[in-house]
Amino acid sequence: MPTYLIERSIPGASELGQDQLRDIAITSNKVVADLGVPYTWIRSYVAGDKIYCVHETEAVETIREHARCGGFPADLVVEVVAEIGPHTADG
Template sequence: MATFLIERNLPGASRLTSEQLRDIARTSNDVVDGLGVEYTWHHSYVAGDKIYCVHETDDPETIREHARRGGFPADVVVEVAAEIGPATAGD
């Protein structure tokens, strides 16, 4: 499976309550369960007017289908080419 970053434009995202975020997460989980393909939602970051998500699946069309079924925007969907961090600088 490939890893994808999804950018969702959602005005006021950072003002969503914990209950609203819980409802979004439940909807996402239900959609994932109903897709019938391998799909993993790892986590999401809420910042400003956006939600940034990290998902794994086989192709970007499955990401878009997840968004369509869940009623979520999926404004940008990109496949992760590499991952780096502080340890990358080591010998």
């Protein structure tokens, strides 16, 4: 299944408290459950005024539907085409 990186611009994101982050997660999980297609939210990172998410699904349109239904921005959605790390140098 394709993996996507999503950039969400949310002013003050790094100042969100645990309760607010939990509420976002609850909303996201509900939307994922209601989409009716294979969809996995892997992880999200909060940094500055952005939240960066890693999701798996078959189509970029599904990412945009998740954002629309959840009330989340999806300013940038890109498919991951390769993964590298320190181990790549061993290759």
